[in-house]
Amino acid sequence: MRTALALIANVLLSAAILAQPTPPLPNRPDSVKFAAIGDNGTGGRPQYDVAQQMVKARAVFPFDFVIMLGDNMYGGQTPADFVKKFEQPYAALLTAGVKFQASLGNHDQAENINYKLYNMNGQRYYSYARGNVRLFVLDSNQMDQKQLAWIDTSLRDAREDWKICYFHHPLYSNADRHGASVDLRVLLEPIFVKHGVNVVFSGHDHVYERIKPQKGIYYFVSGAAGQLRRGNMSPTAETAAYFDQDQSFMLVEIAGSELHFRSISRAGKTVDSGVIPRQPKTGATGLTEDSHAAEVRR
């Protein structure tokens, strides 16, 4: 009888764990927690599904901001579109006080920098800090000299432990549709390397891809929070992990000298995860992957 009760209790406990929408990250109270979405603003069912997964994830992993990797809005960009493609899908997060910090993609209107809920304060490129992390947001649609000088100076002057950059066009990508924006890589990578950028997030290709560290920097492509190009990846030796079968978004936690990441599909499945230790100045890397990472390799 006691064994049977223990078995039932065990089954119930397992079921409860399985029902949890997202396996938790370290979830430390004093850590910096955020989500990342790219190419999300379709207003379609998949965007709403991903948004729902984000709400579920936040119930166990209380991230307080979301980085938007561009193409935040497709098609019409009227006030009604902002409701349908942004305010409605993320209503629960917005109500809970989650801040969205946007970058612009090639489908966004330039005037969207003034949209209050994107928190861009009328700027194409800007930076902000959370705890020991400084995030730098760039406008990769137009990489003018002024912006290059700004990122060079801002990275140089940043005193936080972690330097994270994000923008729309990926410097490294192995998706077939677009691939890497080498024109931008030639301009930005030397600056990132010089100033010890730790991690870079981009969108544009409608897949998820984690790139092996390049010159000491970790790159993520996460451009499938609304759009999807199923089967569009052609992984190369640069590819550490990828997922191109469904929409996805990312959860990120920076706890001390470690960055934990988790990529989650529209169905709520973890498709990649791991831990990035903060790189020493030499640029050496020491990523440890969780078991989920193996699942996404073909």
Place this chain on the structure above:
Amino acid sequence: MTPWRTAVPRLSRFAVEHLLLLPLGALIALVWVNTRPESYFTFAYAIAFAVNDVAMVFFFALIAKEVVEATAPNGVLHPWRRALLPVVASIGAATVPALIHIQVVDALDEPMLAEAWPVALAVDLAVTYFVARVIFRRHPIIPFLLLLGIASDALGILALAMVSPAIDVRVMAGALIFAAAIATAVGLRRARVKSFWPYLIAAGGLSWYAFFYSGLHPALALVPIMPFLPHAARDPGFFVDAPPEAKDTLSRFELWWKYPAQIALFFFGLVNAGVPFGALEAGTWGLPIAVIVGKPVGVLIGAGAAMLIGLHLPSRVTWRDLTIGGLIVAVGFSVGLFFTSALLPPGQLRSEMYMGVLLSLAAAPLAVVAAKIMGVGRLAPE
């Protein structure tokens, strides 16, 4: 059947090499960037300033020289009243494609490309002249199209100065330096200086610095200086080589600088036309659609408006000729690439506009085919 030797019009070496070297540079750039992108962009960025902002000064100076000579007796701009109709028509030829461009890129879901609308105003004068001669041989519409092209490019340059996001205008100081450049050129002209070097170094140098300092594109720095260089009493014709024995200052300038300008043009194509095919999205089609549809419509509307205010079409120029002419001036090529490089910094938008400029070259064969179908010019079926 017209023998090919007579079917292909004679042009100056400058114009011919313009028509060959720029596409050659562009072709090499396209192959290079799509096979070894990192080395291409490292190279292109390293020499971009030297090519786009310095060497191209001489290309635009030589184009300006053609325009200055056209104001002399025998020239298409002489007397100036002849220019009125094409100038008025150019407003239509500029406005309609610009408006179409803004609408089309929005419909193609790349609204940020709208800010590059001045590229829709660009007209490549050498291509215009060449294609117009192929279709019309000798016809009053040819000077009409050249004038329209010059006016449209001038409007484009004005638009560039107004909307360029790269401009960090320091107007007053820049204007003062520019005034000093013009005063120097006037002084040299009054002192009857025959050598082009003082104009180039003193006036041109000041003008280049004024443009650069003001945030305007310095490649255009010699354009306002060229009218002060003494020129021949009569225009030898558009894109006609200056004879080696020519003594006037403008011709000496051309003889000295035509080869460096051609090399500049080759490198201009090489540096600017490197478009990775992966960067392209639907918005790329915005410019070709805008100019191929909008230029003929704009020319017709512009010419119609000019006639409403009492101006007259040149004799023997019909509405069908104007329609074909509108297609011919849809090719922006060298000027389109230049406007794009001046307006948009590196990134996807620039790549898409560059490719749009290259795709709008299709207007030239389209004009030839349309002329054949519509029975216009010498390509009309006998």
